[in-house]
Amino acid sequence: MSTIKGSVGKGGQNNPLDVEIIQKLLNRNIGLLSPLRLLKVDRRVGPQTINAIEVFQRRVVGMQRPDGRVDPNGKTIRKLAAQAQPALEQWTGDSRKWSEEKKLQSLNAQFRPKVSTLLNALRLRGFQPKLFYGWRxxxxxxxxxxxxxxxxxxxxxxxxxxxxxxxxxxxxxxxxRYAWSESEETQKFWKALGEEAKKAGLYWGGDWVNFKDWAHVQFYPNSALQRVKQESGL
Ligand SMILES: [Zn+2]
Incomplete structure:
Protein backbone atom coordinates (compact mmCIF):
# COMPACT_ATOMS: atom_id res chain seq x y z
CA MET A 1 0.00 0.00 0.00
CA SER A 2 1.00 3.62 -0.35
CA THR A 3 3.14 4.91 2.46
CA ILE A 4 4.27 8.38 3.36
CA LYS A 5 7.11 9.11 5.75
CA GLY A 6 5.68 12.31 7.21
CA SER A 7 2.37 14.16 7.36
CA VAL A 8 1.06 16.02 4.32
CA GLY A 9 -1.32 18.99 4.22
CA LYS A 10 -2.21 21.81 6.56
CA GLY A 11 0.58 22.15 9.14
CA GLY A 12 2.17 18.93 7.87
CA GLN A 13 5.84 18.11 7.31
CA ASN A 14 5.16 18.10 3.56
CA ASN A 15 8.23 16.28 2.29
CA PRO A 16 8.12 16.68 -1.51
CA LEU A 17 8.03 12.92 -2.22
CA ASP A 18 5.19 12.45 0.27
CA VAL A 19 3.30 15.37 -1.23
CA GLU A 20 3.67 13.80 -4.67
CA ILE A 21 2.16 10.53 -3.42
CA ILE A 22 -0.80 12.33 -1.84
CA GLN A 23 -1.44 14.53 -4.88
CA LYS A 24 -1.47 11.46 -7.12
CA LEU A 25 -3.75 9.57 -4.74
CA LEU A 26 -6.13 12.53 -4.60
CA ASN A 27 -6.16 12.63 -8.40
CA ARG A 28 -6.98 8.93 -8.48
CA ASN A 29 -9.99 9.75 -6.34
CA ILE A 30 -10.93 12.97 -8.11
CA GLY A 31 -14.23 11.46 -9.27
CA LEU A 32 -15.38 11.50 -5.64
CA LEU A 33 -14.42 15.13 -5.16
CA SER A 34 -16.58 16.82 -7.80
CA PRO A 35 -16.51 19.68 -8.78
CA LEU A 36 -12.81 19.80 -7.88
CA ARG A 37 -10.40 19.50 -10.78
CA LEU A 38 -7.24 17.42 -11.02
CA LEU A 39 -4.39 18.71 -8.90
CA LYS A 40 -1.12 19.72 -10.40
CA VAL A 41 1.39 17.12 -9.19
CA ASP A 42 4.08 19.63 -8.23
CA ARG A 43 5.13 18.22 -4.83
CA ARG A 44 4.05 21.44 -3.14
CA VAL A 45 1.18 21.90 -0.71
CA GLY A 46 -1.01 24.88 -1.56
CA PRO A 47 -4.66 25.82 -1.01
CA GLN A 48 -5.91 23.42 -3.71
CA THR A 49 -4.18 20.38 -2.25
CA ILE A 50 -5.39 21.22 1.27
CA ASN A 51 -8.91 21.80 -0.01
CA ALA A 52 -8.90 18.46 -1.84
CA ILE A 53 -7.75 16.69 1.34
CA GLU A 54 -10.55 18.38 3.32
CA VAL A 55 -13.22 17.49 0.79
CA PHE A 56 -11.97 13.89 0.72
CA GLN A 57 -11.98 13.73 4.52
CA ARG A 58 -15.49 15.11 4.75
CA ARG A 59 -17.05 13.04 1.98
CA VAL A 60 -15.13 9.78 1.95
CA VAL A 61 -13.54 9.43 5.38
CA GLY A 62 -16.65 10.88 7.04
CA MET A 63 -14.86 13.38 9.26
CA GLN A 64 -17.13 16.14 10.54
CA ARG A 65 -14.21 18.47 11.14
CA PRO A 66 -11.61 17.72 8.48
CA ASP A 67 -8.12 18.83 9.51
CA GLY A 68 -6.72 19.00 5.97
CA ARG A 69 -3.78 16.80 6.90
CA VAL A 70 -2.87 13.23 5.92
CA ASP A 71 -0.84 11.36 8.54
CA PRO A 72 1.25 8.23 7.93
CA ASN A 73 -0.92 5.22 8.80
CA GLY A 74 -3.89 7.47 9.49
CA LYS A 75 -7.49 7.01 8.37
CA THR A 76 -7.20 9.37 5.43
CA ILE A 77 -4.22 7.66 3.78
CA ARG A 78 -5.87 4.26 4.23
CA LYS A 79 -9.01 5.44 2.47
CA LEU A 80 -7.04 7.19 -0.24
CA ALA A 81 -4.95 4.11 -0.96
CA ALA A 82 -7.91 1.73 -0.83
CA GLN A 83 -9.29 3.28 -3.99
CA ALA A 84 -6.01 3.68 -5.84
CA GLN A 85 -4.15 1.36 -8.14
CA PRO A 86 -1.16 -0.18 -6.37
CA ALA A 87 0.75 0.60 -9.56
CA LEU A 88 0.98 4.30 -8.79
CA GLU A 89 3.55 4.46 -6.04
CA GLN A 90 6.21 2.69 -8.08
CA TRP A 91 6.52 5.81 -10.23
CA THR A 92 7.97 8.08 -7.56
CA GLY A 93 11.64 8.91 -7.02
CA ASP A 94 14.42 9.86 -9.41
CA SER A 95 13.34 8.56 -12.81
CA ARG A 96 16.91 8.88 -14.12
CA LYS A 97 17.89 6.00 -11.85
CA TRP A 98 15.14 3.63 -12.92
CA SER A 99 16.08 0.47 -14.83
CA GLU A 100 15.95 0.61 -18.61
CA GLU A 101 12.87 -1.62 -18.51
CA LYS A 102 11.09 0.73 -16.15
CA LYS A 103 12.06 3.76 -18.23
CA LEU A 104 10.57 2.03 -21.27
CA GLN A 105 7.42 1.30 -19.31
CA SER A 106 7.12 5.01 -18.49
CA LEU A 107 6.68 5.78 -22.20
CA ASN A 108 3.38 6.04 -24.04
CA ALA A 109 2.34 2.65 -25.43
CA GLN A 110 2.54 3.81 -29.07
CA PHE A 111 5.85 5.58 -28.57
CA ARG A 112 7.53 2.71 -26.68
CA PRO A 113 7.96 0.22 -29.59
CA LYS A 114 9.48 2.97 -31.71
CA VAL A 115 12.06 3.70 -29.03
CA SER A 116 12.85 -0.02 -28.71
CA THR A 117 13.34 -0.21 -32.48
CA LEU A 118 15.59 2.84 -32.33
CA LEU A 119 17.73 1.40 -29.51
CA ASN A 120 18.14 -1.88 -31.38
CA ALA A 121 19.08 -0.14 -34.62
CA LEU A 122 21.78 1.82 -32.78
CA ARG A 123 23.15 -1.35 -31.16
CA LEU A 124 23.33 -3.00 -34.57
CA ARG A 125 25.45 -0.07 -35.72
CA GLY A 126 27.93 -0.75 -32.92
CA PHE A 127 26.81 1.94 -30.48
CA GLN A 128 26.03 1.47 -26.80
CA PRO A 129 22.79 3.40 -26.44
CA LYS A 130 21.40 4.16 -23.02
CA LEU A 131 17.94 5.48 -22.32
CA PHE A 132 18.86 8.37 -20.04
CA TYR A 133 15.39 9.79 -19.46
CA GLY A 134 12.00 8.46 -20.36
CA TRP A 135 9.36 10.06 -18.18
CA ARG A 136 10.30 12.68 -15.65
CA ARG A 177 30.68 5.66 -23.47
CA TYR A 178 30.44 9.30 -24.55
CA ALA A 179 27.34 10.84 -22.90
CA TRP A 180 27.36 14.57 -23.82
CA SER A 181 31.15 14.87 -24.18
CA GLU A 182 32.39 16.85 -27.14
CA SER A 183 34.22 14.39 -29.33
CA GLU A 184 34.12 13.08 -32.84
CA GLU A 185 32.63 9.80 -31.57
CA THR A 186 29.83 11.66 -29.84
CA GLN A 187 29.05 13.55 -33.04
CA LYS A 188 28.84 10.26 -34.93
CA PHE A 189 26.45 8.92 -32.35
CA TRP A 190 24.15 11.98 -32.51
CA LYS A 191 24.10 11.74 -36.29
CA ALA A 192 23.16 8.05 -36.14
CA LEU A 193 20.53 8.79 -33.50
CA GLY A 194 18.95 11.41 -35.75
CA GLU A 195 18.94 9.08 -38.75
CA GLU A 196 17.45 6.14 -36.91
CA ALA A 197 14.91 8.32 -35.09
CA LYS A 198 13.57 9.60 -38.38
CA LYS A 199 13.45 6.06 -39.80
CA ALA A 200 11.31 5.13 -36.80
CA GLY A 201 9.01 8.07 -37.56
CA LEU A 202 10.14 10.19 -34.61
CA TYR A 203 11.17 13.82 -34.21
CA TRP A 204 14.77 14.52 -33.19
CA GLY A 205 16.00 17.38 -30.97
CA GLY A 206 19.13 17.79 -33.11
CA ASP A 207 16.84 19.37 -35.70
CA TRP A 208 15.70 22.17 -33.38
CA VAL A 209 16.82 25.52 -34.69
CA ASN A 210 17.51 27.51 -31.53
CA PHE A 211 18.58 24.87 -29.03
CA LYS A 212 20.16 21.64 -30.21
CA ASP A 213 18.80 18.91 -27.97
CA TRP A 214 20.98 16.14 -29.38
CA ALA A 215 19.89 13.27 -27.15
CA HIS A 216 16.18 13.98 -27.44
CA VAL A 217 13.56 12.18 -29.53
CA GLN A 218 9.81 12.64 -29.37
CA PHE A 219 6.62 11.16 -30.76
CA TYR A 220 4.78 14.35 -31.74
CA PRO A 221 5.86 17.63 -33.35
CA ASN A 222 6.32 20.52 -30.91
CA SER A 223 2.96 21.98 -31.93
CA ALA A 224 1.21 19.20 -29.98
CA LEU A 225 2.72 20.21 -26.64
CA GLN A 226 -0.21 22.21 -25.26
CA ARG A 227 -2.69 19.48 -26.14
CA VAL A 228 -0.56 16.82 -24.43
CA LYS A 229 -0.24 19.06 -21.38
CA GLN A 230 -4.02 19.37 -21.15
CA GLU A 231 -4.54 15.65 -21.63
CA SER A 232 -2.10 15.09 -18.78
CA GLY A 233 -4.25 17.19 -16.45
CA LEU A 234 -1.27 19.51 -15.88
ZN1 LIG B 1 14.54 15.27 -23.87
Missing amino acids: SVAVQQELYKKGRSKVRFSFHNAQAPSGVPNAYAADIIDK
Missing part, protein backbone atom coordinates in the same frame (compact mmCIF):
# COMPACT_ATOMS: atom_id res chain seq x y z
CA SER A 137 8.19 14.65 -13.20
CA VAL A 138 7.17 18.27 -13.61
CA ALA A 139 9.23 19.04 -10.48
CA VAL A 140 12.38 17.66 -12.15
CA GLN A 141 11.49 19.59 -15.29
CA GLN A 142 11.42 22.87 -13.32
CA GLU A 143 14.91 22.13 -12.00
CA LEU A 144 16.25 21.47 -15.50
CA TYR A 145 14.57 24.63 -16.73
CA LYS A 146 16.17 26.72 -13.98
CA LYS A 147 19.59 25.28 -14.80
CA GLY A 148 19.10 26.12 -18.47
CA ARG A 149 19.25 22.47 -19.48
CA SER A 150 15.74 22.56 -20.87
CA LYS A 151 13.95 25.40 -22.64
CA VAL A 152 10.45 24.48 -21.57
CA ARG A 153 8.63 24.28 -18.25
CA PHE A 154 6.47 21.43 -19.51
CA SER A 155 7.93 18.89 -21.92
CA PHE A 156 6.79 15.72 -23.64
CA HIS A 157 8.85 13.89 -20.99
CA ASN A 158 6.28 15.01 -18.39
CA ALA A 159 3.18 13.61 -20.11
CA GLN A 160 1.05 11.41 -17.88
CA ALA A 161 -2.41 9.95 -17.50
CA PRO A 162 -4.61 12.21 -15.34
CA SER A 163 -4.13 9.65 -12.55
CA GLY A 164 -0.41 10.45 -12.50
CA VAL A 165 0.78 7.29 -14.25
CA PRO A 166 3.68 8.21 -16.59
CA ASN A 167 2.84 8.38 -20.28
CA ALA A 168 5.90 10.11 -21.76
CA TYR A 169 6.13 11.07 -25.42
CA ALA A 170 9.86 11.87 -25.29
CA ALA A 171 13.09 10.01 -24.56
CA ASP A 172 16.71 11.11 -24.14
CA ILE A 173 19.23 8.64 -25.51
CA ILE A 174 23.00 8.79 -25.14
CA ASP A 175 25.87 6.44 -25.91
CA LYS A 176 27.01 5.37 -22.45
